[in-house]
Amino acid sequence: MSAAPAGGRRPGERPSGPPARPPAQRTGAPRPAADTSGAAPGAAPPGPVALAPAPGLWPALGAVYRAQLSRARVARIPLLFVATFQSLGILVLLRGVVDPGPGEAARAVVAGSTVLVVAFVALNLLAQHFGRLRASGGLDHYATLPVPAAAVALGTAAAYASFTLPGAAVTAVTGSVLYELPMGGLWLLAAVVPLAGAALAGLGAALGLLAPRPELATLCGQLGMSAALLLGVLPASRMPAPVQLVRDLLPSTYGVEALAAVLRPDPQWDAVAVGLTVCTVAGAAALALATWSYRRAATR
Amino acid sequence: MPALDVSGLEKTYRGPRRNRSPVRANAGISLRVRHGEIFGLLGPNGAGKTTLVRQLTGLLRPDAGRITLLGHDLCRHPRRAPRLLAYLGQQSTALDELTVSLAVETTGRLRGLGAPAARHERDAVLDELGLGALAGRPLNSLSGGERRLACVAAALTGHRSFLVLDEPTTGMDPVARRAVWSAIDRRRTERGTTVLLVTHNVSEAEAVLDRVAVLDGGRIIACDTPAGLKARVGDEVRLDLVWRDRPPLEVPAVAALRARAGIAGRRWTLRLGPEAARGVVATVTTGPAFAALEDFTLATVSLEDVYLALGGRSPGLVREGGVTG
Numbered sequence: 001m002s003a004a005p006a007g008g009r010r011p012g013e014r015p016s017g018p019p020a021r022p023p024a025q026r027t028g029a030p031r032p033a034a035d036t037s038g039a040a041p042g043a044a045p046p047g048p049v050a051l052a053p054a055p056g057l058w059p060a061l062g063a064v065y066r067a068q069l070s071r072a073r074v075a076r077i078p079l080l081f082v083a084t085f086q087s088l089g090i091l092v093l094l095r096g097v098v099d100p101g102p103g104e105a106a107r108a109v110v111a112g113s114t115v116l117v118v119a120f121v122a123l124n125l126l127a128q129h130f131g132r133l134r135a136s137g138g139l140d141h142y143a144t145l146p147v148p149a150a151a152v153a154l155g156t157a158a159a160y161a162s163f164t165l166p167g168a169a170v171t172a173v174t175g176s177v178l179y180e181l182p183m184g185g186l187w188l189l190a191a192v193v194p195l196a197g198a199a200l201a202g203l204g205a206a207l208g209l210l211a212p213r214p215e216l217a218t219l220c221g222q223l224g225m226s227a228a229l230l231l232g233v234l235p236a237s238r239m240p241a242p243v244q245l246v247r248d249l250l251p252s253t254y255g256v257e258a259l260a261a262v263l264r265p266d267p268q269w270d271a272v273a274v275g276l277t278v279c280t281v282a283g284a285a286a287l288a289l290a291t292w293s294y295r296r297a298a299t300r
Numbered sequence: 301m302p303a304l305d306v307s308g309l310e311k312t313y314r315g316p317r318r319n320r321s322p323v324r325a326n327a328g329i330s331l332r333v334r335h336g337e338i339f340g341l342l343g344p345n346g347a348g349k350t351t352l353v354r355q356l357t358g359l360l361r362p363d364a365g366r367i368t369l370l371g372h373d374l375c376r377h378p379r380r381a382p383r384l385l386a387y388l389g390q391q392s393t394a395l396d397e398l399t400v401s402l403a404v405e406t407t408g409r410l411r412g413l414g415a416p417a418a419r420h421e422r423d424a425v426l427d428e429l430g431l432g433a434l435a436g437r438p439l440n441s442l443s444g445g446e447r448r449l450a451c452v453a454a455a456l457t458g459h460r461s462f463l464v465l466d467e468p469t470t471g472m473d474p475v476a477r478r479a480v481w482s483a484i485d486r487r488r489t490e491r492g493t494t495v496l497l498v499t500h501n502v503s504e505a506e507a508v509l510d511r512v513a514v515l516d517g518g519r520i521i522a523c524d525t526p527a528g529l530k531a532r533v534g535d536e537v538r539l540d541l542v543w544r545d546r547p548p549l550e551v552p553a554v555a556a557l558r559a560r561a562g563i564a565g566r567r568w569t570l571r572l573g574p575e576a577a578r579g580v581v582a583t584v585t586t587g588p589a590f591a592a593l594e595d596f597t598l599a600t601v602s603l604e605d606v607y608l609a610l611g612g613r614s615p616g617l618v619r620e621g622g623v624t625g
Contacts, residue, residue, distance in 0.1 A: 046301070047301075047371055048370060048371025048372050049370035049371055049372075049384065049461060051372075051380060051383040051384065052383045052384070052411065052412055052458070052459070052460065053383075053412040054382075054383055054412050055409060055410060055411075055412045059409065059414075059415075060409070060410055063406050063409035063410055064406070064410070066402075066406070067398055067402055067403075067406040070398060070399070070402055071397040071398065074397045074398075074438045074440070075397055132393065133393055133394060136391050136393040137389060137390070137391040137393070138391055138392075138393030138394040139394070140357075140359060140387070140389045140391065140394075141389065141391075141392075141394035141395065141407075142394060142410070143358075143359055143382075144357050144358070144359065144381070144382050144385075144386075144387040144389070145382050145407065145410040145411055146379075146382040146383045146410070146411065146412060147382075147410045298359075299358075299359060299360075299361075299378075
């Protein structure tokens with residue numbers, strides 16, 4: 001039913017409308033085998049359709065973890081390198097004012113810079129990630145899958161904590177060389193990074209999921225990381241009492257103290273045990289908070 | 301028993317902080333979708349489609365009303381929705397940094413498939429949609445249409461017998477569109493899959509839907525087959541005239557049409573009886589009117605015309621891009 005006058009269109013002009021061919025031809029789509037009554041009903045089951053099985057917590061957590069971990073291939077610079085470069089920069093910068101050797105200041109700088117890598121990625125970047133997901137509607141993808149809330153929150157937090165392991169190791173080794181500290185206790189990173197990572201990632205996830213706007217999630221993440229930097233890298237004994245109180249409230253502090261306790265010739269294992277215990281408790285609480293926040297954000 | 305039975309669904313949002321007047325997004329929506337049907341929700345932005353879909357998928361609790369999906373009461377058990385349906389939303393941010401392959405496989409795993417089954421389904425659906433060559437690429441490195449196709453692949457994994465697809469073919473080329481509709485039709489034929497399609501693209505709606513509910517202002521203003529809806533506006537046809545520079549108002553027949561035309565720049569749109577349309581075509585294809593005419597199109601009414609004829613208030617439906625590719 002369509003025709004155009006001789007002369008046609010001017011060059012560059014859009015056609016005046018879609019050609020009035022039959023719709024099915026226009027799409028190239030197969031017209032469903034609809035009858036004229038409009039329905040192409042399948043055989044309706046007599047009762048409720050059986051629910052599809054939901055994945056268990058661990059398989060779902062594993063799938064989320066694996067998927068999130070794979071993002072390091074695509075976004076390796078922000079996820080793996082930036083935090084490490086920042087911490088290495090701080091190590092070099094403070095080397096000018098802190099004497100090498102196993103003094104309190106040198107140990108605080110090395111342990112603080114190492115845990116800062118964890119804070120940067122697990123707290124700051126994860127807060128941004130969840131803030132962005134929440135604002136863009138990306139959480140709907142998970143919320144419409146039969147996946148336990150804990151699997152999404154914990155799987156993502158675990159992946160972000162894992163991103164920090166190489167950077168934390170590089171920072172700790174570099175710092176120990178630069179500040180002439182014993183490296184025999186650095187194996188403790190295998191405990192400090194996951195436990196501090198759990199606490200900080202849980203906190204980061206909760207901030208990102210609870211912040212009403214993504215900019216606020218970013219701001220909170222940045223503030224948390226700045227606090228971890230200032231309160232972790234400087235020796236506690238030189239801080240005023242109110243600041244020490246704030247330092248005590250930050251979960252990363254206990255990771256720093258546990259690590260600092262093994263950067264001396266005679267490691268203080270009781271301090272390590274206290275630090276890691278607090279990290280574990282804070283980590284469990286933070287991850288529970290993250291799970292609750294996810295559930296709340298996903299079903300607004 | 302219908303696949304989906306919705307009755308009296310109500311949802312009102314609080315207004316923005318500075319203006320607390322509430323927004324009634326769904327105002328008593330009732331509809332029934334039969335098993336194996338491709339059922340459309342058509343309406344402009346703000347008509348209440350998204351709110352309705354968010355309630356059906358368990359993302360939002362209705363203020364009042366009842367939703368029964370495949371025999372399950374979703375108002376009482378919203379967490380059952382993910383075990384009954386697959387949802388393709390408009391956003392892909394959750395999958396953006398994953399490869400196509402991993403995005404599909406992970407979605408399958410999270411829909412309850414075991415690892416071998418998820419891998420098998422991943423390979424099958426990527427092959428079905430022609431995504432094999434893109435399997436190793438992250439979604440955020442793909443074009444909009446390719447990314448959308450990858451999201452469709454993720455939505456089709458996991459054997460759900462009810463699919464809720466929100467603008468599934470946005471940005472796709474004709475080949476991809478054909479692949480999507482073939483895949484959906486195959487599931488319908490082989491497994492009796494029911495599809496709820498959200499669209500504001502009338503061309504796509506006319507082409508693929510069995511029945512369509514037209515939404516406006518949070519209400520369903522009509523629900524019928526596309527042909528049935530079009531029959532409601534009688535036998536009118538739509539005539540679009542595009543003038544080269546200006547309309548030849550010195551031709552009396554053209555000047556007389558001006559008052560009846562919807563005018564957008566150099567385009568005039570007229571809805572006329574077939575006899576009158578023939579007369580106008582004869583007029584504008586002869587003499588000075590023809591010299592001034594750039595292009596014209598004569599078509600049967602579309603669902604957009606139906607929407608406006610039924611009292612739809614927002615001119616927000618699109619014809620282009622949806623189907624012609």
